[in-house]
Every structure is written in structure tokens, then in C-alpha cells.
Amino acid sequence: MPELPPRPSLEYLRKQAKSRRRERGIRLSEAQRQIAREHGFASWPKLVHYVQISGLGGLEGALVRADSTSLSTLLRADPAAADTSVAGLAPLLVLLRRSIGSPAAIRDCARLLLDAGADPDSHTVEWGGEGRMSALFAAVDRRDAGLVRLLIECGATRDEDAFYHACEQSGTELLDLLYQPGFENLVAHKLDFEDADGLRWFLDHGADAGSCLHHAIVRGRSTEILTMLLDAGADVNQPWDRWDVGRRPLALAARSGHLAAYDLLASRGATADLDAVDAAVLAVARGESVQLPDARPPAVGMATRDYGWILGQFALLGRTEIVQALVDDGMDVDSRGWSNFTPLDQAAMHGRTETARLLIERGADLEDCAFDDDGPTPLDCALWGLRNNRAHDGDYIGTVEALLSAGAPTFHTSPTGDESIDRLLVAHGVIASAEHGAGAELRAGAKHSAGEDRPAG
Numbered sequence: 001m002p003e004l005p006p007r008p009s010l011e012y013l014r015k016q017a018k019s020r021r022r023e024r025g026i027r028l029s030e031a032q033r034q035i036a037r038e039h040g041f042a043s044w045p046k047l048v049h050y051v052q053i054s055g056l057g058g059l060e061g062a063l064v065r066a067d068s069t070s071l072s073t074l075l076r077a078d079p080a081a082a083d084t085s086v087a088g089l090a091p092l093l094v095l096l097r098r099s100i101g102s103p104a105a106i107r108d109c110a111r112l113l114l115d116a117g118a119d120p121d122s123h124t125v126e127w128g129g130e131g132r133m134s135a136l137f138a139a140v141d142r143r144d145a146g147l148v149r150l151l152i153e154c155g156a157t158r159d160e161d162a163f164y165h166a167c168e169q170s171g172t173e174l175l176d177l178l179y180q181p182g183f184e185n186l187v188a189h190k191l192d193f194e195d196a197d198g199l200r201w202f203l204d205h206g207a208d209a210g211s212c213l214h215h216a217i218v219r220g221r222s223t224e225i226l227t228m229l230l231d232a233g234a235d236v237n238q239p240w241d242r243w244d245v246g247r248r249p250l251a252l253a254a255r256s257g258h259l260a261a262y263d264l265l266a267s268r269g270a271t272a273d274l275d276a277v278d279a280a281v282l283a284v285a286r287g288e289s290v291q292l293p294d295a296r297p298p299a300v301g302m303a304t305r306d307y308g309w310i311l312g313q314f315a316l317l318g319r320t321e322i323v324q325a326l327v328d329d330g331m332d333v334d335s336r337g338w339s340n341f342t343p344l345d346q347a348a349m350h351g352r353t354e355t356a357r358l359l360i361e362r363g364a365d366l367e368d369c370a371f372d373d374d375g376p377t378p379l380d381c382a383l384w385g386l387r388n389n390r391a392h393d394g395d396y397i398g399t400v401e402a403l404l405s406a407g408a409p410t411f412h413t414s415p416t417g418d419e420s421i422d423r424l425l426v427a428h429g430v431i432a433s434a435e436h437g438a439g440a441e442l443r444a445g446a447k448h449s450a451g452e453d454r455p456a457g
Contacts, residue, residue, distance in 0.1 A: 004039055009167050010051045017044075021367070028367045029409030033429075043432060045413035052100050060086050063094045066101020075116045082116035090122035091109045094145070096138035096376040104142050110150060122157035136162035136178065145173045152177060164189055170388045172201040179205065189214045193389045194350065196224055209234040213249055214242075218256045218299045219338070220316050223264050224392060236270035244298040254282040255298050258317065281310065287321060290329040290402040303336035312337030316346035318393075320355045333362045340370045346405060349385035351394020356382075357402050364406040379403045379410040386418060397421060404428040 012227065013035060020031040032044035042045040053065055059081055062070040075082055086094050093115050099106050116118060123134035129426065136156050139147040158180045167189040173199070187207035190198045191323040203209060209232035216225055230236065239246045247255070251272035253262040262282065274282065283289040292307040304308040307423040311331055314322045323343065327333050334342045344364040358377075360366070367376035376384065382403060386396045397420050404424055414421045415431055425431045 004051070004054070008051045008054060010048060013047070013051065020099045020245065027407050027408065027409060032042050032409070038102040043429065045431065048413060049100065057181060059091065060094065063091060063109065063404045064098050064100065064107050066099045066105035067093065068105060068112060071109050071112050075112060079116050082113045082118040086418060089124070090119065090135075092118045092120070092122045092135050093124065093138065096135055096142065101336045103142070103147070106142070107144070107147050108149060113398065114154045120151050120154040123159075131161045132159065133343070134159050134162055140165045140169070140174055140178070143169060143174075145177060148174060148177050150240055160186070167198070168193065168388060170195055170390070172198060175201055188215045191219055191221060191225070194222060194225065194388070194391045196228065196392070199225060199228055203228065205233050210238055213238070214240040214244075214247075214252055215299075217249055217253050217258055217261050220256070220258060220313050221261075222391065223260050225262055226261055230264075230268055236265050236268045237272075243300055245300070250320065251275070251278045252298060254278040254285075257281050257313050257319075257322075259285040259319075260317070281307070281448055284310075284326070285314075285319070285322065287325065293324075297366075301338055303338075303340045306336035309337035311340055312343045312346040315343035315355050315359065316350045318347075318350065318352040318355055320352070320358055322354055324358055327358075329361050333359055333364045334368065340375075341381070342368055342370070344368075345376070345381045348378045348399055349381035349389050349424070350391040351382070351392075351396040351399050353395040353398035353402055356399050360402060365404070366406055377409055377411065380407040383410065383412050383416055383421070386416060386421060397424070400424055404430070423438060 004152065012373055017028060017031040017035050020026070020034065021028045024031070029044075036044045036047040039047060040415055041050065053224070054066050059071070059074050061067070062074060063086065079252065082091060084091070089097070094111065095106060095109050095113065099109070101109070101183055104211065120135060123132045123137070125131075126133050133186040134149060134156070136151055136159060140162050160177050161182045163175070163178040164186055166178055167186060184202055184207040187199070187202040188211075190202055191212055209229040211230050213226070215235040216229060235247055236250070240252065242254075244252065248270070249272075250262065250265045250270040251274055253265055254274055255278045259282070261339060262285075277295045280289070280291060280293040284292060295307060296305055297307070297309050311323060312335065314326070324454055334344075336342055337346065341349075342365065344356060344359045344366075345368075347359060364378070366378060369377060370381075379400070382396060382399050385391075385401075387392070390396070396418075401424055413431060415425070422431065
């Protein structure tokens, strides 16, 4: 049995699994399981857990393990250690970004560091200098309102990037904690997700409904979301002032293949002269044609420069019959759309079981990672959508079951907190137990792109 080195590298093990997947023609999840068992571990998650904590000593080990007893001893011996770089990061960031401890243990360690003089505004500059990942950002990533509250009480600045990242999660507690006047203008990012309660929060805080109706349409938001914007005063005939400048909502709905939005807007008195592109896409949405136009997408954030992106749009809308017609006509089943997601990613994230099954049957890539080698797989997208992007008519149990039955892999290693989903994950050997509640945030949430000219959350 191969032995792990004293300081095993998780990156190396992941590359080894991907190499084995290619060499043996097996699924990534199977390659991971093989490697874990060769090293004496029952599962890949158990191997990952071991690697994360092995070989770390001193301050770094105490932070990664969230060992408050050891940390307290170390800080008493050297108080300056609270603000001395560890592995290139401020100790507070090591704790918040890397620790595998429980939420309570991490909060205890954070308080020890802050009481010893750690900077609550510890951060790194990211995205080519366009933003920063602060301690608050990391606390948001952990979905820990108590940790966010602690940092703010200790003087952390409510920064826009942390708030922007909070928009990617369901619930409004983090928004309340991080809000500063003016942040309501980030409403468009909330509309990157299917979150009616989150949108209501923004509208209650004065967000301009008229400024984001077009964004909601092209993003494929439900008629529930669109109705909220219309009821809040959005003008059904207001021309767009950005990406597709001058286009009215009705024409944009046609051009985006969003038939339900088109019918809703028309019922509210929207009018527009449809050009050839609008009319062609609308005909596809109505099932009258499969001939998509040779035109650019109507918004930024698409992975393609042509209309291949719209297969994912129909997938997220649950338009299975349209997806089937387009695939039957020769469209690539893995055509990329918003934020480099495939149609299966989009269908999974919105709980579109029948569409997901169709795409799986037609050979959709179950192992594809949307952003890079560590990006979300389709199953990751389903599990993330369950918590953060829950379409009111989405069937997440059916979608997760379809993906698991097809052998779809996931980077997720912890219970989701949804009993039905966790039973499926246990039954398929993805997680060992669902007894300990929801774990760390899913990878899909950590990298889900905004579709705007900002770095992804």
C-alpha cells in the first residue's frame, strides 16, 4: 500500500486523480476513490481531510485546526504573532480561509486573534487589483453570521466585495449585517440568482427596479421575480441603457428566448418592434423553428460570441422540448453559456430534472468543471442551487438523483442540511454520514460569476 509523505500535497493528489481519469478512461470520482483506497482511506473525502491537517505545527497548525487551546498558549508566549504573516497570509486570513474546525471553534480562535491585536480588516488584493478579499469576505464564504458580526464589532469595515459575495447566498441576515447606504445598487448581482426573498430585501432598501428589469430578463429569472420588479415600478417599455443599448424589455425577452417573460410583459402592455434576430429566437422559443440567428449574445457574461449560449438558457428555464429540438438539430450538448456553465450545469442549478435527464442521455459531460479544474461540476451546481438558487418549481431531489445515478462526481464532501438530499448522497457513497449538518460552502457558490464587469464572487 503506498504511503503518504509527511506533508502530503492535496494538489498533487488531485492532479494524480485527473491523470488517472484520462489514462484509464474512468470517471473522476472513481479515480479519486481508487487513490484514496490505495492510501488506506475508505473514501476520497477522508483522504482530503487527512491531508488538510497533517504535518502542520505551530501557529499554522493551530489556526488550520482551529485549536483554541494551542492558539491561546502561542499568543501568550508571543502576542505579536497575532499579526505576523503565516505562509504569506495574515493569521486571521489563514484561520478564516483554511481552517477545517467547527464554526464555534473558528469564532473562538478569531476572537483570540482579534483580542491579541489582529487587524479585523486583514485582506489580500485580488482580481488584478480590482477588488479585495477581506476577513469579512471569508466569513461570508463560511456562511457564518456570528463570525461576520464578531468582525464588525471589532472594527472590520463593511466592504463592497464582501457584500457583493453575500448576494450569492440565500437569506438576508448577511445582507443586513454588511449593508452600507449605496450597496442596494448591487441589486443586479442578486438577480443573477433565483432569490425572491433576496430581491425583496433590495427593493425594501430602495433599489431601483427599473434599472435591473433587463438584467433579470436576460438572466432567465422567473415570472415571479419579473412580476416583483414590475410591481415595484419598472417600466415595461424603458430602453436598456447598457449592454444592448436601446432594446426594450419585450424585444429583449424575445432575443433571450424567454417566452414566459415575453408573455408576461405583453400582458402588462409592453410593446416593441422585433428585428430579425428577435423574431428568429422567439420562433425557436415557441417551438416553431430550430434556426438560431447568426448574432452576438445580448449581454456580457456569455462564454460564446454566438447563439450557442441559449441552449443553457432554455435548460435553466426547463424548456426540455426546445433543448431536445436544438440538440436533435445538431447543437453541441455542452455548449457553454453564462459564466462558462454548460446546459447541464444550468439545468442542475435550477432543479430541472427532465431537462437534466435528457442532457445526460445525450452525452452531456458529467465531469466538466465550469471555471477551471477546481470549478463546479454539474452535481456541484445542483447542490449549490439547492441552497442558494432554489427555483420555486425546481425538483432538486430528482435532479440530484439523476446525476448521482449517472455517476456524476462532486467536490462536495459534507452534508447539505437537506435530509432527502443527504440520504441520496450517503446512499451513493458521496458522504459518509449526514449526522453533522451542513459543512463548508459548495464550490459552485465560491466561484459563481456575476455575468457583469466585476470579478466573480
